[in-house]
Amino acid sequence: MGYVAVSGGSEAIANAEELLTFYRLKGGASPIEVRQIREQMRLAVDKVMSEGALYAPTIAAIALKQAEGDNIEASFILRAYRATQPRRYYSLPADTGKMRVIRRISAAFQDVPGGQILGPTRDYTQRLVDFSLLEESPETVRAFFDRIGVQTSRSDQLPDSFPKIIDLLRREGLLVEPVDRKETLFDITRESISFPCQRSAKLQSLARGETGVMMALAYSSMRGFGDIHPYLGELRVGTVPLCINHPAKEQPVYIGRVLVTEAEIISEYYEDEQGKPKLTLGYGLCFGHNELKAIAMGVLDRTMQSRSPHKSPAEDEEFVLYHIDGIESSGFSAHWKLPHYVTFQSTLDRLRRTQQLREEATASECNREQRRDPGKTAPGL
Amino acid sequence: MSATVNSAATPARQPRGYNFAFLDENTKREIRRKLLKAVAIPGYQVPFASPELPIARGWGTGGLQITMAIIGPEDVLKVIDQGCDGSVNAVNIRNLLVKTTGVDTTFDTTAASIVQTRHRVPEEPMRADQILVLQVPIPEPLRYVEASEAKTREMHGEMDYSRMWVYLYENIVQYGEISIGARYPSLVNRRYLMDPSPIPRWDVPKLSMSPTLHLFGAGREKRIYAVPPHTLVEPLEFEDFRFRVEEFSGRSCLRCGATDTYMNELFDRVSGQKLYACSDSGYCDKRRAAQERRAD
Numbered sequence: 311m312g313y314v315a316v317s318g319g320s321e322a323i324a325n326a327e328e329l330l331t332f333y334r335l336k337g338g339a340s341p342i343e344v345r346q347i348r349e350q351m352r353l354a355v356d357k358v359m360s361e362g363a364l365y366a367p368t369i370a371a372i373a374l375k376q377a378e379g380d381n382i383e384a385s386f387i388l389r390a391y392r393a394t395q396p397r398r399y400y401s402l403p404a405d406t407g408k409m410r411v412i413r414r415i416s417a418a419f420q421d422v423p424g425g426q427i428l429g430p431t432r433d434y435t436q437r438l439v440d441f442s443l444l445e446e447s448p449e450t451v452r453a454f455f456d457r458i459g460v461q462t463s464r465s466d467q468l469p470d471s472f473p474k475i476i477d478l479l480r481r482e483g484l485l486v487e488p489v490d491r492k493e494t495l496f497d498i499t500r501e502s503i504s505f506p507c508q509r510s511a512k513l514q515s516l517a518r519g520e521t522g523v524m525m526a527l528a529y530s531s532m533r534g535f536g537d538i539h540p541y542l543g544e545l546r547v548g549t550v551p552l553c554i555n556h557p558a559k560e561q562p563v564y565i566g567r568v569l570v571t572e573a574e575i576i577s578e579y580y581e582d583e584q585g586k587p588k589l590t591l592g593y594g595l596c597f598g599h600n601e602l603k604a605i606a607m608g609v610l611d612r613t614m615q616s617r618s619p620h621k622s623p624a625e626d627e628e629f630v631l632y633h634i635d636g637i638e639s640s641g642f643s644a645h646w647k648l649p650h651y652v653t654f655q656s657t658l659d660r661l662r663r664t665q666q667l668r669e670e671a672t673a674s675e676c677n678r679e680q681r682r683d684p685g686k687t688a689p690g691l
Numbered sequence: 692m693s694a695t696v697n698s699a700a701t702p703a704r705q706p707r708g709y710n711f712a713f714l715d716e717n718t719k720r721e722i723r724r725k726l727l728k729a730v731a732i733p734g735y736q737v738p739f740a741s742p743e744l745p746i747a748r749g750w751g752t753g754g755l756q757i758t759m760a761i762i763g764p765e766d767v768l769k770v771i772d773q774g775c776d777g778s779v780n781a782v783n784i785r786n787l788l789v790k791t792t793g794v795d796t797t798f799d800t801t802a803a804s805i806v807q808t809r810h811r812v813p814e815e816p817m818r819a820d821q822i823l824v825l826q827v828p829i830p831e832p833l834r835y836v837e838a839s840e841a842k843t844r845e846m847h848g849e850m851d852y853s854r855m856w857v858y859l860y861e862n863i864v865q866y867g868e869i870s871i872g873a874r875y876p877s878l879v880n881r882r883y884l885m886d887p888s889p890i891p892r893w894d895v896p897k898l899s900m901s902p903t904l905h906l907f908g909a910g911r912e913k914r915i916y917a918v919p920p921h922t923l924v925e926p927l928e929f930e931d932f933r934f935r936v937e938e939f940s941g942r943s944c945l946r947c948g949a950t951d952t953y954m955n956e957l958f959d960r961v962s963g964q965k966l967y968a969c970s971d972s973g974y975c976d977k978r979r980a981a982q983e984r985r986a987d
Contacts, residue, residue: 319782386747393742394709502738502913505841628839638911641748645828648750648780651955652773652810652970656872656891658956659937667867 334378347371356569356598357381361636362388363499363518364395365568365597382520382640389518389637393499399554400495402562406572406595408471411548416475418541418576424472429547430599475544476574479589486580486588505628512631516610517596520636521603527624527634528606531613536622538612540592543574547599571600575608580617590615610634712759713791718742722760722915726906729917734879735847736830741913751784751809753908754826757915758788758807761822761906767795769803774811774953774970781809798973810873812894814952814971819902819920825888827909830916832876832886852884855927863932875934877926879918884927892926893936893953899924944969947978 335341348355348371358370362385370388377383413429416422428434442450479485496503496511503511516524531537549567556563575592582588592612594604609624616625623629633639710716718740725739744752751772762768770785772778776798784807785796797803800813809826817823833843836854846852855876862869873889877898887895888907898905898918905918918924928934943950945957945966952974954967969975 319777319779320786323779323782323786386743387745389743390745393744394713394715396715499742500740502740504738504844505839628841632840637743638748641750641752642828642911643749644747645749648809649773649778650810650889652891652953653873653889655953655955655970656893656937658872660868660870660872663868663938664866664870671867 330378342375344368344371344375347374353599354379354381354384356600357521357603358384358388360597360600360603361385361518361520362392363597364388364392382636385520386637386640397499399556401552401554401565404550404552406546406550406570407474407477409546409548409550409570409572410470410567411472411546412599413548414472414544414546416542416544418543419475419478422475422544423478424469427472472546474574476576476591479543479576483586484589485576486582486590503631507627507631512614512627513593513595513611515631515634516594516607519603519607519634520639521600521606523634523636523639524606524610525602527630528609528613531609531622531624536613536616536618536625538575538577538592538609538616540609540612541576542605542608543576543591545571545573545601545604547571547601569598571596571598571604573601573604573608575605575612577612709791711764711792712762713744713787714742714756714759719760722756725915726757726760726917729906729915730904730919732883733919733922734883734885734916736909736914736916738913739915741910744910746784746787748911749828750780751807751826752910753912753915754807754809754824754910755784755787755908756910757824757906757908758805759791761824762788762792762794762805764792764794766792766804767797767802769797769800769806769973770808771806771811771813771971771973772809773955774808774813775972777972799977800971800973810889810891811953811970812890812897814969814974816897817901817903822904822906825890825905825907827886827888827907827914828911829874830886830907830909830912830914832874832884834886835871835876847883850882852878855884859927859929859932863929869928869932869934875926877924879924880922881925883916885916885918885924887924891937891953892934895924895926895934896936939967942967944975947975947982949975949978 348367351371351374354374355367355370358373358381359365359367361381362370362373364370366388369391370384373384373387374381376387411427411429413431414424414427416426476485480487493508493510496508496514498511498514503515532540547569549569551564551567553562553564571594573594575594577590577592579587579589590612592608592610592615594606594608594611596603596607610630613622613624614627614630618625712719714722721740725737729735729737741753741756744755746752746755758768768785768788769776770781770788772781775781788794789796800806800815800817803821805822805824806813806817807824807826812823831840831843833846833852833855836858837843837846846854859869862871873891874886875892875895877885877887877895879885887898900921900923901918902920904920907916907918909915926934937953939950939952939954942954944952944954945968947969949969952969952971955970957966957968958964959966
């Protein structure tokens with residue numbers, strides 16, 4: 311008898327976990343320091359903080375190390391950690407006009423007040439493999455810093471804040487003003503969303519969505535499934551100050567700065583509530599430096615405002631919001647690895663019964679045919 | 692095998708910085724409130740916050756949150772997946788619960804105060820002093836016919852299940868039978884259509900008028916619902932096309948010889964021959980142990 315009862319699960323699980331550590335380290339290189347990940351895998355850390363929905367660069371870096379660089383797995387670790395943290399305060403609305411920018415561009419105007427600040431970007435690099443990185447060493451790093459003549463301390467050449475480009479449009483009355491519905495803030499970590507969805511819940515869901523799926527959905531709109539003709543009004547990356555109301559203090563209390571990416575998507579115009587045609591706005595904001603996500607979020611925020619009676623996937627808020635969370639979609643996609651013996655057995659039961667019914671039906675039809683015309687042979691089953 | 696395993700006797704390995712049963716007390720309180728609502732409106736899906744757990748979404752986090760919200764230090768826990776206590780996912784969930792609560796665990800359905808399960812209702816009838824917690828992937832039975840949550844909630848509100856009936860009818864026209872295997876849509880308390888989770892049809896009748904409280908948790912979809920004790924659960928059927936459970940006539944379990952249990956089909960590793968074994972491993976082990984005792 312070859313059948314073995316399923317057992318020893320505990321041991322197998324423990325061994326599998328140890329094997330992970332073994333595979334991570336078996337190459338023999340010295341272990342990566344968490345600080346190295348935090349500083350030199352900057353964009354990966356930012357993505358994990360954004361999708362894990364917790365601004366904690368060091369823990370995000372640990373999660374990346376633990377997950378061997380798997381971005382979704384690391385985001386999941388961070389998200390699960392966040393769920394255990396008490397929620398003591400909500401920050402006051404942050405004014406991104408006060409952002410200390412490291413990068414800010416507009417694709418809608420050639421010249422803008424404050425100027426186009428390219429900042430750290432790969433946009434205009436040629437994607438050639440840089441083999442010199444094979445030999446990067448403390449000496450080459452020092453030589454680099456000597457050559458560019460800056461130290462790692464903050465440069466104070468840029469002004470502390472930049473005017474917002476969409477404010478220019480607003481002043482001219484070209485932009486639909488957001489209607490202040492005085493809705494209370496929805497907290498997607500405290501309540502499950504329902505539809506039609508409150509805007510604050512939408513933006514929260516988008517802000518912690520998975521970059522890849524948001525990009526795909528936004529791209530589907532750009533290609534033609536409900537195109538909104540987006541313009542990038544402004545994209546800025548930088549740190550914004552956050553404040554809270556503290557029960558023991560009369561004035562708001564400053565608690566620190568977070569690095570965020572903000573995208574303002576200007577889109578085709580429609581008539582506002584007074585019947586005047588105006589441009590519309592989609593808003594994207596996420597933790598860290600993640601331009602694709604901020605742009606995709608801005609596009610999706612706008613597509614979901616669609617008034618079309620025939621909604622494309624990117625315009626259907628239920629379709630977008632239920633499918634952009636990387637933690638949920640990865641968990642469910644991976645769960646098919648779990649045993650499904652019982653349900654599969656149930657499916658087989660139905661299939662066999664259906665086949666049996668078909669055969670019986672065909673057989674009785676043949677019998678009837680044969681009775682009517684005994685000379686004819688039965689067709690193949 | 693069926694003896695209670697006293698995990699409190701082993702050195703406590705409660706992870707530092709975590710609350711009893713992992714969730715903080717406020718989160719537990721919210722879940723308990725939602726559970727009360729679910730019990731008050733049998734079969735109705737109650738939305739809940741469903742925070743992330745250190746177990747992946749889709750791997751039992753809904754059931755796990757319910758268990759975490761109701762479990763106390765005196766409880767005796769049984770966790771099964773596909774009816775089996777030793778299945779890797781059941782082991783993983785049991786480990787997390789034991790690690791964060793230190794409760795005793797058992798493989799014996801009758802010895803447990805809480806049974807958390809995926810895809811099965813235990814073969815042995817459960818009692819009024821026990822709770823069965825079912826893990827749910829897709830809580831919405833109308834998902835077969837309607838993708839939108841906004842619309843299905845409306846359909847439940849109006850008790851408009853016509854499209855589900857048409858679906859079953861079309862099934863019969865196309866295949867001569869209702870082709871739904873597991874997750875069989877059932878009406879609870881003559882009001883709400885419910886997805887009984889992917890239990891086989893075999894297990895659906897066990898939910899009806901049972902003395903046990905059944906709690907259903909869908910973590911990813913953020914819904915909780917319940918079949919309270921002594922509540923009618925009726926699988927949808929037509930007068931001329933009755934609901935039927937899976938067919939195992941003429942088959943018996945290769946381990947315990949049972950002919951009246953839900954069985955998994957196996958292929959012998961050597962001969963490739965098709966064999967059958969009980970899916971409820973705890974019950975199967977118990978029967979075997981009794982047979983051995985009789986043989987001695």
